[in-house]
Amino acid sequence: MSKLGLDPEVVAKARRLAARAAEPIIELARTHTTVSVERAVLRLAGVSGADADGTPWVNRIVDAVRAQVGLEHGIALPVFHALREHQDPRELVSARFEVPEGAQAVQAGKRAREAVARGIARIDANRADRDRLLGKHGDPEPPWVYLIVATGDIYEDIPQAQAAAREGADVIAVIRSTGQSLLDFVPEGATRQGYAGTYATQENFRLMRAALDEVSGELGRYVRLTNYASGLCMPEIATLAGLERLDMMLNDCMYGIIFRDINPKRTFIDQRFSRQIHARAGIVINTGEDNYLTTADAVDAAHTVIASQLLNERFGHEAGLTDSQLGLGHAFEINPDLPDSFRLELAHAQLVRELFPDAPLKYMPPTKHMTGNIFAGYLLDAFFNLAGVLTGQSIILIGMMTEGIHTPWLSDRDLALENVRYVRRAAGALAEDFHPAPGGFIVERARRVLAETVDLLGRVADDGLLTAIAGGTFGVTRRPADRGKGLDGVIEQADGYYNPATEILEERP
Template sequence: MQDSKLGLDPTQVEACHRLARRIVAAVLDDIEGRSTVAIERALLRLLGVAGADPEGVPFVNRIVSNLHAEGLLQDGACYWLFRIALADGISPLAAAERLRDYPDCLRTTAPVDAGLIAQACHAAFGEALEEIIARHSHRPALRTSAARHPKPLRYVLTATGSVREDILHARAVAAAGGDIVAVIRSTAQSLLDYVPYGETEEGYGGTFATQENFRSMRQAMDAWCEENGRYVRLSSFCSGLCMPEIAAMGAIEGYDNMVNDALYGVLYRDINPQRTLIDQLMSRRINGFFGVTINTGEDNYLRTADAVRAAPSVVASQLINYQMAKASGLTDPLIGIGNAFEIPPDTVNGFLLEWAQAQLTRELFPDCPTKFMPPTKHMNGDLMRTHGCDTLFNLIAVTTRQGIQTIGVPTEGVFTPLIHDRVHGLQGAEFAAVFARDLHDEIEFRQGGLIRLRAKEVLESAQALLERIASEGLFASLADGVFGDVARTRDGGKGLDGVFQCSSRYLNGFHLATRARSAERSAA
């Protein structure tokens, strides 16, 4: 907190973090001891279970629904898979096939000592995770080599609906200096309680996130990197009903970033808050273990609520989201806290308010790669105006040294960007980054000036809001519509039927293997 350009009071900042920790601790207590169908499917994927039947039902879904039909889901997929493997002397993948095709085996399998099952599970996950890490062991160095000085990294979205065309667009992004390519998902994929299978050529407003699409995109961008000597990161979206599965798929295919935000699913996709907060914990643990940077989605609140008025709720959410990420084992350099530039362009001094908010986000999370999003809500097809707004956005992104900057495109609000729109956006970002490179070091905000006052006022209101949430609890606050002007109840929304209480036999192989690993690390 040294050198606060905003003159923030360090004790107040610490008080806010403390409140957020209290809120998160209560949520963790609440969801303790429960798992979800998506977590079980993610565990199977990490073990290497892949594929789908001719009707397109993924094998991992088949296995989990077989367990559910036999009334044994509370033991978890790991317990039964390794019990069958040990009882019949077969490999874990062969046991998975048996579970998939012959659910009767759940009734006929011989009992096996629980300690042996846990041991086998632990060992198999240890191996599976090591194998994934080894496959991508070259990536951390590539990421370091592709750091941008000065920050921020440039994050660009593609959304053609076809993975092949996304590759063409992603190459153009890379050539124009994009650092991170994120393929937007087909609309409403977040509501599917399964991950579609195979390479897809048809999507609505985006391209389906499938493991095969991830692989094609990764191969294509690795090839580009070989040709051009610059690493390009890939990102997708872990929000929705498959948060932990998408995290597992991203890890397996060597993705670098993931949007990972349960609250986004709660507010904008009406996903049940309990389901998705349980999913999020596991999803973020997977991201963190494999060194994947997450991005949170606070930018969205500013689209459904008034950006000037909603600023404190954004800061409160950022603080909660940050503590939630820490609780999942993520370190600061992997936590990309979200923020956006959404104040209406005709607001007097709106630029100063945006600057205050962007600087506040940086100072609250000094070691996090904060992610700054361009204007969208008020962008209306007036391409020149949008480009003008993006220029001011770029200036703040560079001058406040955000970690990641999503690139605005002139056609925002018209359609998914054309191949040259992104290049125009990237050129604008480059212009600000070069032309105003060291402005950051020249700036101090005047004491008693508008920017300092705004930051102070926002932080004070955020603190008051955190106090309220800490006393009511997060679930009750969500039901009050605290975030984004959207109200969601604890038992409402989609996906609660996929949550279950774990039995005393329950096993999570990922936790077994990673806890042992982190214990080893801290002993060493």
């Protein structure tokens, strides 16, 4: 039931335009592959570990195949053809590769598919395990409280994450080391050093999930684990998350482009494969629209957030994600000095809620206008929490009054949880009583943002999404399609390209 009285025809038009804007990008992703997609295929086929220098075997093998026969046909055929003679994948780095043809290609493809199917079966088993544990421990009521852990050392992260869960966190996000999104490989093993975060590795994933399983049993509620897929290794990190039963993943269709200067084509191709894996794993993605508002103005750019959410939705659906897996992001970032800033926030938050009624929306707290005045910041966070409750947001990242000063102290986190607990308790089911006046400020503001979204998506659909990104439409940052990191890892598929993972993931049951 719409509280904003949105015109269903305008909403449908916005979705049609988003689909039209997304279509050429989806076609690009269907007809190209990347080094990281091919490495993810090997990971699903069971290749793991790294050489003595820490370079993962999947990188060594993909580089060797690329140097000898190219990746136009995919990694699966040359590798599984060569595997007749080399049983240990590590020996493959010095193998002679060829792209098999005829009956040999059929044989290699069959063996590749069997190996990859075993990896996907493990992802399926993890999904079943999650469902079982949700039943056993219990699934917390939304809004879920999302808290961040970021020490750089997985063995420090674990007790902090367990403490945060005991203090009330429903979702633990382990922030990655800031440099990781630009690494074209996934580090190996348990790591104890990082910059402003902890490296995402398969072993770190496994350790943290096990620790949270332990605390979930103790608390009688399933505590979810989140990490970050975005970056140059989106497909591989998505794969590792599926293999180690992570529950949510930051996965935005444009974040890497805008904020990390990763090449747009590379990002879109990687993004599609990674989301196909997430879809299979039952992982909820979190998109990054909140970030646009840290560079752009939250009022002027409100429609770019909605446009990006509609694009993320379209790309997500095409990759097989259901609405219940679309944790679309937005944020409380309007300048508090502006008159009616809270009404504007409510209009934006309610608009997102109504456009995506079945999506587990992720609502981000103020960061840009946290000035160092911790007392004013605490108040702003309370208003953010109230907006979240009032507009029925699903996942609430808990704001820290010391945002922008330091990484949260124990007391910052405790006070932040006290803040959200008070607001939730005091407000109760206030959302039931929240009915913006027809024709009033909130309703009109929401309509206007939606209308601006339709205009913007119309332009994006006409000019092309890559052109829009190059022109600085999102996050006020210009990113041309022929620039940025990782373009070298993009390969156009040849006739006869074979990717057993995509084949399995695209077979609808």
